[in-house]
Each structure stands twice: as structure tokens, then as C-alpha cells.
Amino acid sequence: MEIIRAQRLQKLPPYLFKEIDRLRDEVRSQGVDIIDLGVGDPDQPTPANVIKRLNEAAADPSTHKYPAYSGMNRFRASAAAWYKRRFDVDLVPEKEVITLIGSKEGLAHFPLAFVNPGDVVLVPSPAYPVYNSSTIMAGGVPVEMPLTKDNGFLPDLAAIDPATAKAAKIMVVNYPNNPTAAVADADFYQRLVEFALANSIIVVSDAAYTEMAFDGYKPLSFMQTPGAMEVGIEFHSLSKTYNMTGWRLGFAVGNAELVGGLGQVKSQIDSGAFDAVQIAGIEALEGDQSSLDDMRALYTKRRDVLVEGLQGLGLEVEKPKATFYVWCATPKGMKSADFTKRLLSECGIVTTPGNGFGAPGESYVRFALTVDKTRMAEALERMKKLEL
């Protein structure tokens, strides 16, 4: 029997990081000592108080049953209280907050609730690949908004064709941004609300990196913007903030109708996040926050070693204010893929080619700050022999 995958899968590119992992493993199997600055996965452990809470909660049989579809009331109340403390945003936990099995899960399911076949979704490019693929899986049509150095890696709202804007159902934004490390200010968010209201567009804000910021900078939430609750939903994650990528816990907040639509899809597909993980998540959000200062200090040091080193090699790159990514222009005239290949084959360094996140990322590479500063210095030492 010939088994043929559905057209929606045939339309998707291979998942970027799966492909990069494969190349890394291939080089590693030849005995090369690999320095992995590829995937954005924190190398530090989850804080001890959170692990302890999981152990206790997992031993309690009341957590062993099916969770509530939209999440534990206590977790949702905790997430709402955190938004109030951190951003001064008021949320009704029962209607305006939903637990997710990681924010990727929520971002991937969201278009199923609001996109009809042929509907336009405005997605940034370069970007986290999920916005594009989830649009395609819902039968929608992704239309790219290029993020370039000239526009500060923010979508140029005035450059969006008015007919496309009228046809668009959703716009996705992500600040602090992966992969460019750009940040958004209140003025951009205000213009975004006005644009969304004028064109009846739902705003999806991916806020995975609001807590990973340096030099005293405090990223904003889109939901702080006047009018945002009318048009928007924001996806948040414990993954990067508390080194919990493996735990699969996130949440979305915002307009009750948008949160409700996502909840309806999820109730047909999954049965929620493990209650013990949500209880540990409450501990993460409400317990001792000193791990955040440690995390920020750690990435600041690594960032400084990497960026100053790259600048010393003559590369065009700036210190990011937020995220654990460094978005670096390739040496003059070199394609992203050629530079990442040379870094891997001649230096044993894994990076991500900028164009892998979308065509406007061509001539950039993304470095993730996921190794300690000694290893980072070793990576730079190896790069010297490239003679860029």
C-alpha cells in the first residue's frame, strides 16, 4: 500500500531545528567536540524550589486524574496575579487565562479556532517557525512581514498592502524577538492596536522572552497597551524564564473570546497539563524569584564575551537588550548557509542560519547563548582561524 501524507504536511518545510540537530549529530559522530549555539534551550537546571514542589505534588494522588481542560483554577489565578504584578494588567482568571502544554502548543492550535481556509495570517519573517506552519495546517495563507535592520526588526505597518490588511484575520508579533533579539516599545504597540482595530485583525503576541532581559531593561507586554484586550491574546511560557523547557507549561491571556476559542479547540485535542506540573508552575511564578537575577547575570556575561569577540573578528553585531540570542550579520558577501556550514565543519560550532527563519533573515546567523563563558571564549578562539 502506498501511504501518502496529507497536502497540509506536504506544504510544510522540514522543522528547522530537527534538521540542525541532524547535521550536528552527523559531525559529532565523526568525533568532533561540538560547541552547540544552535537551539534556544537553556543549559541551566530548573530552580530547586520548583523541582521540590513537583515531587510533592506528584506524590499526591489528587493530581493523578485528568486535569481541567482550561487549566487548574489555582494556576490561572496565579498567572493572572503575576501579570498584575509584572505588567499591571488586570485579568479575570476564569475567562481571560488558559493553561497551555507549553506556549508552542497554544500558538500551534490557535489558528484552528479562528482561521478559515484561505484566510490571511500576517506573520513576521524571520520568525519562530510555528506561526507559519500552524497557519498552513489550519488552511490559512501566511503573508510575511519582513523584519529588517532598516525597520528596527519591527513590522512596517504602513508597508502592508491595504487589501491584504483588510483580508487578514490574524497578525503575529513576538517581542522580545526570536531570532533577531529586537524589542518593541509602547509606541509600536499603540500603533499596532490602532492598525488591528482599523482592519479587524486579531493580534497574537508571543511573549516568551519578557523576563530574559539585560542591563536593567524591562520588556513590555502587548496587553499593557490601551485597547489590547479588545484585539489581542498573548502567549507566555515558563520555559525560558525558569529553565523549564522540558516541563511543557505555558499560558495565554487576553480577550475572553480569543481565549475561549483556543480553549474550545484544545478541549477536542488534548486534556490539559499535568496538575502536578501546574502546581510546580505556581511555585515558579510565586516563589523565590532570585533565580531570575542569576539567569540574567549569566546571559549578560556570555553575551558580552560573544558579542565583543565577534566584533573583534570584524563582524557587524550589537549587544541584545533581551533574549538569549545574538543576531549577527555574516561576513561581507557570505550567505547564511555558507557561514553556518563553515562554522560547523571548520570550528565545530553549531549556529542557526538566519534564512532558516525566513528569507529576510538571509545574510545573518543566530547564536544562542547556551554554553558557559569559557566555552564561548573557546568558540571565538576557534573562529579566529576562519580569517574572516
Ligand SMILES: *Cc1c(COP(=O)(O)O)cnc(C)c1O
Ligand atoms: C522558546 C520559544 C517559545 C516557547 O515555547 P514553549 O512551548 O513554551 O517551550 C515560544 N516562542 C518563541 C519565539 C520561542 O523562542
